[in-house]
Structure formats: structure tokens, C-alpha cells
Amino acid sequence: MGHREDLLEGAKRCLLEKGFVRTTARDIVKESGTNLASIGYHYGSKDALLVQAYVSLIEGVGASFDPGVGGKVTELPGSLERFQEVWANIIRSVPESRAIWLLSFELIFQGDRLPEVRKLLAEAQEEGRSGLVSMFSGIPEGELDKETVATEGRFYQTVLNGLMVQWLFDPDTATDADQLTEGLRRVIAGMAKSADR
Template sequence: MGHREDLLAGARRCLLEKGFLRTTARDVVKASGTNLASIGYHYGSKDALLVQAYISLIESVGERWDPGLGGEVTQPPGSLERFQEIWGAVIRAVPEARATWLLSFELMFQDERLAEVRKLLAEAQEEGRSGLAAMFLGVPEAEVDQDTTDTEGRLYQTLLNGLMVQWLFDPETATTAEQLTEGLRRVIRGTARD
């Protein structure tokens, strides 16, 4: 690996161990075996490096349940069975991805203290919506249009964030994939009656 990859790997480790706010550039340098100048050269700033490391962590969590990347989902795209299967895979991944999800919530509540970081993360959220929509629709992400990202992608992202809050706060009472699917099934039946 080169310095760029070493920095990213070191930053990932630091984020999981210390969180975003407590990770210093020196921590990353120590964890990566590189030097301070490498951060600026390859990423521009420590915060930009940490954002890239965070995005990398989130992507690796998503790969655990994305059927297009070898995940365990087998049901046909667009079906309630697929909906349930994906949410079940998401929930099963919570224990091993707990530190990453906690990091997500640390970043969400930083208000304007990290304005540049929030801007970079907002851009990454768009990609997250597109990726979620692609996974549920069973199509390559490149085929997801902006309208689908802005509607279905936002719905799935909202469900994901709410579900993670529940599972991090109290796994014993958190919504299951079956409950989420049954709720959707009832909403669909209700709208069909209208």
C-alpha cells in the first residue's frame, strides 16, 4: 500500500477507536505509519481524510447486506419479501457495525462546528440514497435516476436512520424486519382501499 491507502486505513481505525472529534492528525499518522505532510498532500486536510475514511466504513457496512455485492438477499426486486430480507440483513449486521453507526450519530449532531465536514457528508448522502434505491430495486446503481434517488432513496435512507437509532438505543424493543414489512403491507392495503 502507498501512503494514501495507509492514511485511509489508519484513519478508519482511529475513527472506530476514538470517534471523529477526538481523532487528531497525529493519531492518524501514528496509526498509518506515515507523516503529517502526507495528509495534506493526499487529502487536503485531516477532516477531508476522516470524511473519506467514514464513507469507506459506511460502504463496507452496506456491502454486508447488498445483494449486488454478494449479500444474502435472494428475493425478487420490488417484492415485500425482498424488502423484509434486506432489512433483516441490515439488522443482523448491527452488532458488528455498531461502532460505525455510533460514529454516524456523532457526526449528525455536530451542528455548525464542522461545517466543511457536514458539506462533504451531505454530498455523500446523495450517493447513499442512490445505493439504497439500487439495492431494493435490484439494479446497478448507475441505472438509478435522480427522481428515484430523491423519492425511494430518501425513503430507504429515512427508514435506515430510524431503524439504526432504535437498534443502537435498545435492541430488545427495536423494530424487526418482519414488523417493518408488516407495517408497509398494511399501509399498502390502506392506500389500495382509498
């Protein structure tokens, strides 16, 4: 590995151990075995490096959500069964990725104090929305239109954030994938009845 990769890996370890606000450039250098000048050279700033490290952590967790990983046959994309399957995978990932989700909420609460970080993360959110739509719909990200990402992607992202709050706050009472799917099923049935009137 070169300095760029060493910095990224060191930054990820620092984020998981100390969080975003408490991680210093010196912490990253110590953890990565590099030097302070490398941060500026490869990433521009400590905050930009930490954002990249955070995005990399989230992408790693997100890969476990997709029922299609490993080429196994899964529920039909776009179906309620697929909806349930993806949410079950997401919920299953919470215990081992708890530190990453807590980090996400740290960043949300610190957003006003870190405008540069907030801007970088806002840009990364669209990519996250695209990935979520692809998992549920089975449509490759490159084939999704902007309107779908802006609507369905925001829907899934909103549900994901709410679900994570519940699972981090009190896993014993948090909504599970079956309850979430049954709730959606009832909403769809209610709307269908309304349309028939």
C-alpha cells in the same frame, strides 16, 4: 500500500477507536506510520481524510446489506419479500458494525460545529441513497434516474436512520424486519382500500 492507503486505513482505525472529534492528525500519523505532510498532500485536510475514512467504513457495512452479494438467488427485486430480506440483512449487521453507526450519529450531532465535514458528508449522502434504491429495486445504480434516487432513496435513508436509532438505543425493543415489512404491507393495503372508495 502507499501513504494514501496507509492514511486511510489508519484514519478508519482512529475513527472506530476515538470517534471523529477526538481524532487528531497526529493520531492518524501514528496509526498509519506516515507523516503529517502526507495528509495535506493526499487528502487536503485531516477532516477530508476522516470523511473519506468514514465513507469507506459505511460502504463496507453497506455491502453486507445487499441480498445479491455473492451471486446467490434472492427474493424478487421490488417485492415485499425483498424489502424484508434487505432490512433483515441490515439489522443483522448492527452488532458487528455498532461502532460505525455510533460514529454516524456523532457526525450528525457535530454537524453544526464542523461545517466543512457536514458539506462533504451531505455530498456523499446521494451516493448512499442510490445504493439503497439499487438494493431494494435490483436496478443498477448507473441506471437510476435522479427523481427515483431523490424520492425512494430518501425514503429508504429515512427508514434506515430511524431503525438505527432504535437498534442503538434499545435492541430488545427495536423494530425487526418482519414488523417493518408487515407495517408497510398494512400501509399499502390501507391505501388500496382508500383508492377503491
